[in-house]
Amino acid sequence: VSRFQNQNMQWDGNNTLHDNWGNAPTGVQPLNLQVSLKLAADSIRVYPLDAIGAARDSFTIKPESDGRFKVTIDQNELETLWFGIRSFPATVAAPTIEFENLKIYPNPAQTLLNISGxxxxCDITLRNLLGQAIRKYTRVNSSLTVEVTDLTKGxxxxxxxxxxGAKRSLRSFIKT
Known part of the structure; x- marks a missing residue:
């Protein structure tokens, strides 16, 4: 069910009635979900979300002895179909020093992206939204110009x- 499909839903604590999916109303029954997550985290926080996506009261879950998080969500009890989950890191990293005079331009970029400072x-890695490395450049000095024409928009x-590893910077850019 998408957020758009969530419009005009009526929740009575036991089931949901959709009146925006075609001619007749469509009913959705709440679920009791049990999920096992394997994450490198000290804890996770589960946020029930209201109909517009705002977080309500949350609850924290600690990992089991095997490092897995056992999450049980009762949509009927919590009176919502939507939940967010946030993990909290297992370790606190030492602070890093940013590069001085770092410039990444133009942003947004269509054909070329310039990196200077x-x-x-330095090692420079371009990553997609999933964090996957899509390009790597090693031992860069002073500046780098990257061809981005073949990247999809985003x-x-x-x-x-x-x-x-003492200095590290992370910046974003938009490919148009």
Whole structure:
């Protein structure tokens, strides 16, 4: 069920009546969901969401001994069909130093993306929205021009790190 399909829903605590899916109303019964998640996290927080996506009271779940999170969601008891889940990192990373004078332009980019700044022996990785590396450049000094014509339109990330890992920057750009 999409957020658009959620419009005009009527919830009575036991079931939902949709009056926007064709001519006749459509009923949806609440579920009792049990999910097992394997995440590298100290805890997760489950947020019941109201009809417009705003978070209501949340509850926190700690991992079982095997590192899996056992999540039970009772849509009838919580009186909603929508939930968000957020994980909290297992470790706190040491602070990193950003690169000075870092410039990524033009943004949005259509054909070329320029990356410049105080870069000395840096690794630069372009990542998609899923965090997957789509391009990698090693030992970059001073600046880099990247051809982006073949990328599909959307949001991308530029990750820059020095060889020691002491400096790291993450920026985004839009491919048009």
């Amino acid at each position: 105080d870069l000395v022996d 949001l991308y990330f530029v990750e820059i790190s020095d060889l020691s």
